[in-house]
Amino acid sequence: MNADAAIPLPKNPKVIVIGGGFAGLNCAKSLKKKPVQVQIFDKTNYHLFQPLLYQVASAALSPADIARPIRQVFRDTPNIDVLMAEITSIDVENKRVFYDGGSSEYDYLVVAAGAVYSYFGHDNWEKHAPGLKTLDDALEIRRRVLLAFEEAEQEEDPEARERQLTFVIVGGGPTGVEMAGAIKEIAVNSIPSDFRRIDTKHARVILIEAADCLLPPMPEKLRNQAKKDLEKIGVEVHLGEMVSDIDAEGVTLKSGKRILARNVVWAAGVKGVPLxxxxxxxxxxxxxxxxxxxxxxxxxxxxxxxxxxxxxKDAKTGKVIPGLAPAAIQMGKYVADVIEKEAKAGQISERKGFHYVDRGAMATIGRHRAVADVKGWEVTGYLAWWMWGVIHIFFLIGFRNKLFVVMSWLWSNLLFAKGARLITGFPRIEVKKRIGKPKEETTPTEEPASEKVSSGANQ
Amino acid sequence: MNADAAIPLPKNPKVIVIGGGFAGLNCAKSLKKKPVQVQIFDKTNYHLFQPLLYQVASAALSPADIARPIRQVFRDTPNIDVLMAEITSIDVENKRVFYDGGSSEYDYLVVAAGAVYSYFGHDNWEKHAPGLKTLDDALEIRRRVLLAFEEAEQEEDPEARERQLTFVIVGGGPTGVEMAGAIKEIAVNSIPSDFRRIDTKHARVILIEAADCLLPPMPEKLRNQAKKDLEKIGVEVHLGEMVSDIDAEGVTLKSGKRILARNVVWAAGVKGVPLxxxxxxxxxxxxxxxxxxxxxxxxxxxxxxxxxxxxxKDAKTGKVIPGLAPAAIQMGKYVADVIEKEAKAGQISERKGFHYVDRGAMATIGRHRAVADVKGWEVTGYLAWWMWGVIHIFFLIGFRNKLFVVMSWLWSNLLFAKGARLITGFPRIEVKKRIGKPKEETTPTEEPASEKVSSGANQ
Known part of the structure; x- marks a missing residue:
């Protein structure tokens, strides 16, 4: 559209793709064996299937189940070159990108560098309330959530224990809804019999959303159902509440309310990458x-x-295109088509605008429920959860990933067995706050243990 | 043996087990539903199947495949109480152990706290040459090994590239032999077609052992076969060589030889934990x-x-009991038997000494070979590799682990497909040393890429 006059292109034009997420990867895949040279840059070495990332955070899946090395995707594709490097700046006038240690020229540039979490100017909140964007984020949230139960098991002080067993999720979009449901299900269904001193079923999971509904882009019926379903499994949903501060002890709301919580997960606003x-x-x-x-x-x-x-904005409808995986995939493929056509023609010329085909959206709620809007068909409950599962397996990249995720789900959902909730990374466990009781005088975990233990031995 | 007079015990004596490795876990498991109260402490929340840890380091398996939360093992066992805490000291006179935040009394203490890598007084070597003991170690070694290939792909300087593609393993025991074989197989079989600029087949893997043979406790025939098999797949084996220094650039040997290497893995001496x-x-x-x-x-x-x-020392043979998983398992069970018997009798009394039943030892070499000494029956090659696989699956704890490891092995060995070689953790990639070439004047990766790319596009 913005190329009124045709611009000549070299033979085999060089295409640089920044980012191996849904948009970048699908663009590069669509350029396989086409008359272009592609260089794809990513700061990690993997493509991540982000819609299932919350299941890595909740220890239902392993990182390897939902990610695949970008190199592996393009191993048999000589016209695509993968570089693990973070692009630090772009010089659009001289058609060049810069990264740590070098730079590279392009004929076409596809910037698919994605978004990062935005703390609305409060960057100091990040260390208390990590977001969920990368595998490292997911493993960090997993570590914090699982450690909270371990620490509560050893905590003598009832107030501190309650704080450890309180989880706040900020943001009522798909990530927030799915994360809240997953943590509550762990506490209620997966681990109660693992612990001796605490009743994990009483762990509080609080979901805070500034808008007056969850999953804002969804139809009203599904938004209401999502809230009802979350509340049914025990999640406390606070709508129309904004966070005014987050610190090591918990969250303060604009309304003045204070929630003491060991763990806060940030699933609120995102912003484009600084690049x-x-x-x-x-x-x-x-x-x-x-x-x-x-x-x-x-x-x-x-x-x-x-x-x-x-x-x-959609070329047909004029509506802003949502930040969803299907939109990113369609954008990537659209751009690849444009580039292929022009590379064959040898020139940049008039283009048809991009139109987003909206096939709907879905989100899981806890273990066996979901809400799904499929081309206007609104589905809830168990059926929606099955649809969600089938569709996500279908879109997972790589047959190995599909196989292992299906296996893990069958294992944990149908056999009602448990995943491996491993804590890796550091620090391992925090010093307990034993308020008012000096270390030397007490044998903290002994009495409650003995009670339980002896009653057990007599059974 | 050392209890000449009988010592009375309380009803339901309290047993503290320090460590959830092979010895500690098997001791606690054997005390399930016995008339004792057990408290098992571990600084991690999982039991680790260490014989397969090298496969996590080589990205063939995921952490969840070879580890299981200790809590989960004892979830239905009310007389066993699991605490995630590191015991910092033991007071044997007052029968009490101390940990961060508390202490606990015992009637019996089982110290199964294991060993850590010993750098023979050179603790500064550790940061350049990590050992392989925990899941975090394995993920760190994986990160370093995979990053070396990524960095070499972007390195212009041939000497620096050679250094990045040189891997030194110090120590010729099972871990060293298996790690060396695994890295060489990755370089030769798994990833060559993933890279465009480097030929990963030329990566050097150097195994250094101070003794004059590999796998010292094995029969001579197997020791020689292990060396031959390693050399067949391209590992350079240096026997009778000792390391005199390790720094960021590589390894110096006692003989004065200097090996430049980006990655050094420490699989040499171990020592008991500081506890x-x-x-x-x-x-x-x-x-x-x-x-x-x-x-x-x-x-x-x-x-x-x-x-x-x-x-x-073995009560029957007088021989020192080796530091192997089967010995640890047998020790743990032996102690549990002693404790159970005495708890029922209500007193500590005369004991029969511990006898180790040696069923042999085995080690894999690369992808499809192993050496195995099974009760004196010496097996090598493909058959030994199958035996190794079957036996390790059998001893893995938990049906889920068995299932997923079998699946992963079938996937990668029979279908000749590739595992997910994900790099997690930080730092992601090091600044390249672009010797003598200022950043502004060069477009480092462009020319070689263009060559390859255009030839590919014309195919």
């Missing part, structure tokens, strides 16, 4: 880049912005 | 605790030392 600043444009709300209807940077028909970083 | 010092005894070589023939601390018939921490 976008080097494009030299004023960024839109949320650090995103406003693009033309062909997803290009205004004035630069050779620079595409796709995925969560793009603020794009 | 042993709080027993107030002079420790034997390697920081181990010399015990009576009933595995007790001399003068303390209520304190057992089992597993790698014990320097024990």
């Amino acid at each position: 976008a600043e080097s494009l030299g444009r004023e960024l839109a709300r949320g650090g995103r880049v406003e693009v033309e209807s062909d997803l290009t940077l205004p004035g630069h028909p050779e620079v595409f912005i796709v995925g969560d970083l793009a603020l794009a | 042993a010092e709080s027993l107030g005894r002079e420790l034997a070589r390697g920081g181990r605790v010399e015990v009576e023939s009933d595995l007790t601390l001399p003068g303390h018939p209520e304190v057992f030392i089992v597993g790698d921490l014990a320097l024990a």
